[in-house]
Amino acid sequence: MKKVGLLGCGAIGTQIALAIDSGKIPAMLTHVYDESKDASSKLVEKLTNKPVIVENPHLLSSNPIDIVIEAASQDAVKDVALSVLQNKKDLMIMSVGALLDESVYEILSDACKDFKKTIYLPSGAIAGLDGIKSVKNELESLSITTTKHPRSLKGAKFFENSEIDLDSLDSETVIFQGNAKEAVSLFPANINVAALLSLTGIGSEKTKVKIIADPNTDKNTHHIEASGNFGKMTFTIENFPDPNNPKTSRLATLSAIETLRKYCSDEIQIGT
Template sequence: MTVAVAGVGAIGLELARRLDAGDGGLRLVAVSARDRAKAEAALAGFRAPPPLRPLAALAEADIVVEAMPAAAFDAVAEPAVAAGRIFVPASVGALLARPGLIQAARASGARILVPTGALLGLDAVRAAAEGPVESVTLETRKPPAGLAGAPYLREHGIRLEGLEAPTRIFAGNALEAARGFPANVNVAAALALAGIGPERTQVEIWADPTSTRNTHTIRVEAEAARFSMTIEGVPSAANPRTGRLTPLSILAALRGLVATLKVGS
């Protein structure tokens, strides 16, 4: 299957690099970037450097991966869905505000594949959600640098500089979290989509100057099971707002599309 990647930042470049290294059944055929010169320099060492294409042209590939700032989401998603492609968003939070995109995919025959990203245990959450679920909560703790620039902080005049102790800076549902922290908590959106929806999924976000990792703890109370899970992700050196696990998760999801043996639901 052919793959096009929108964005060559911390997520997109690592994914493109691994696809270029060779993987049975997957072929990188195009990328798109805001800064063409920077992208060309980053791709120069590839075994087979992919062409730089406009965002809309990426929909010529079988699979379109979105790994750009959330503001560019529609320019990537809409052509891919209209063309009936497999669309893989890294900006998962953007989906929560766009239910029409799912309806459009149903009409065109497109598929929207949400990767696990920096989370864990979405298989268990999806399974539990097949029955009654009392509650799903997510507690996210990040170093202050990993939350810098979030709209919620600007709107509420919250400053993280000089923070000395872990501080809760947000409590609300997943929809509110995705709006206030579009580059920081795509994990909340993925959890909500896998489970009981964005209005019922509760989220806490902590700025933790004592931590060097992005820590996410899921707690689920359901008829079938009660469980909690914690993952400590290493922030990307290129962008502390995302983790090193995210591009690997997308690659694993793509491999699942072409694998002879696929493990997990």
């Protein structure tokens, strides 16, 4: 059975841990870390098979595990990802925005080759990445429009220099238009899907992003359009937010669980 270390015990990390504990994922969760001791203790209390809480994130991969699951933050990826690969462990990253920093991407990509380890990026809160991956060399345009309730956008860096008052919106309002690189730096916890899409497709400078705040929606909706020599693809995904974190969609958690389940299972692999 594969052994798993978990970095980040919030909304996504907790659901992954529960999926392992209930046997849905055939693995053992042996070590966990969260910068909030409260978060890691609360998680461990919920589990029947209790993992060890390590004192710092580097101790996850110095233990005999197979994979570290990052479900924490972009900073956590920057701090820990390289040492996980150097310790010859695989890594799954949820805070994908961290990889839009070209130097981070290059260092980690080289480390995968040097240490013969793999980084897994689940499809997160979107669908259709299998198709976009297949046509990436024929893509001419790629865009994503994300619509969320204003409360799901609160706290983003973008609002430090904006006059938009999210609390006073009474109808759909375009908050941001630009490329994926700008979107990820201004909305680091809200728009990982734009990072994923651009890494799959034509890069972060060519991937167009529009963010809309809608006080009358209860969903996180992503509309993706891709076109090129192959034809055209459109995908619309209407996600319910995770009850424990409105910034995170339920699908993001489920896609992380499915990616790890697949990693831990010997079976026929479906999809590109």
